[in-house]
Amino acid sequence: MRPDEVPSESAPLLEGATKAAYVVGPDGRYRIVPNGGTEAEVTVTEEAVAWFRQMADEARLRALAGKTSPLEYHMYRRRLDPASLAQAAGYWRWRVRRHLRPAPFARLTAGQLARYAAAMGIADPEQLRRLDP
């Protein structure tokens, strides 16, 4: 990789941050240059972010229609999936999947909600019951 193959301008995605990239200078020696995000990495990061957003949007519509619990919406919004939410909250996976259904979710105790909220980094557990965009 040559220095001119790395954009030094930070991509909008990175909000002004630059990472370090190892490039070979004209003298044939390695050096570190600021990397504002190459096409490949910006593209795949955008896509990964967009996937979670899309899943959250779909879950929100289904939750509004009463077909799933708001937990699913918040889970994807916080970039988790059932498996990783189960690990982060310390529940078995089948329980998390069960809580993604509206009726079992409505019966969750305050303590259980708090556990989910903590795993997602949401300050107010009651927020999990709502569908704030």
Add this chain to the structure above:
Amino acid sequence: MPASSANPTPAANPTPDISSAPDASISPVPAANPASSASSASSSSPAAAASINSAPDASSASITSAPSASPIPAASPAPAPASPVILAPLGPATPAPAMTGPAFQHLQTAHCESGVITSLLRAEGLPITEAMCFGLSSALSFCYFPFVRINQLPLVSYRMTPRWILNSLKRLLHLPLRFERFKTPDAGHRRLDELLARGRPVGLQGSVFFLTYFPVNMRFHFNAHNLIAYGRDHATGDYLISDPVFNAPTRCPAADLQRARFVRGALAPRGLLYHIDGKIPSTDLAQVTPLLRGAIRKNVWMMLYMPLPCVSTLGMRFLASRVRRLPVGKAPGYCRRYVGHIVRMQEEVGTGGAGFRFLYAAFLQEAAVHLNRPALHELSLELTAIGDEWRHFALQAARQNKGRSPLNPAALADLLDDISRKERALYKKLWKAV
């Protein structure tokens, strides 16, 4: 959230006395390499300016640090505007009084774990580079674990497991590196404060998702990120953080840091902190020379002969076979995510480009100088060429991920197979060269 990234000047202003002194002590570090090759003396200085990315940020405002190397003034104004400081809202007053003990020299590196240990070792006076830490610990790898799933996608990694670098260097250099984990967040919190009060820079493991100084698009649930805390601002309670992924030191609210350190889930850090507890045996970089041969051979062995199909160059072939079988017709969305995921693991998550191949090539160049073997320099350039093929693969896969070009798993699999073959040939030559 670092949405309001501050302008560089307030961050640079409070630390002219700090930045100038370590700048002078750090800049000879890359110059230590050309000790044996005099011809590169002139070229190494701009590299020195570029390789310590925090230096231009700080020194652009404080001109006192510039004269440490003559070509730096020409080089330093250029990167400074291109790389604004991430987050330094409370610049002028706070850092100086808050810092307990000596100032900490921030160093931006490609990879978090090797970057943290490099910074910690430099603080102890050992002028080591990130590439040397990475290569010495034989951390280059390739793993494809289809049975471990992250957001429904298989685990792909281009390096050894977390803490491999730390543990290897601890063993090889006989470092008094101490790891501590905690049962309760409170205990972890107290211990961190205690170490910081003693003026020790402390390495921490945490989840990227809860570290609010990260750009929001980079915040995913990866629990094995490494960073350094080097002080605490007692006025606001914020920790002063030197995160090797970023170009400037930053700060993190105590609550966020605590949450990041005590997340549950895969690779849970359980509050892990580590610090160099005592004096390191030697601050002479020459101590690495006798270790290089073993380190390179170990890495070569792991990449060629590890008797597992999931890892090493065999893992690349295994991944290629799975990519070839992707159900494009049935689940195009999943296939697109799959190829994008491979690229994320290769390029996005702090690898220095091409899944650590460039980082290892940089190590081989340093090893060539230490061992006085020009053959290693040649092989480094060969590995760079392979790294460029990895980047070509990444670009193709990224375009397919985005839908800019049609999904073609077979073409990607061919590229992976080709890279696997070339890497095998390279490692065989590398074995003979040392």
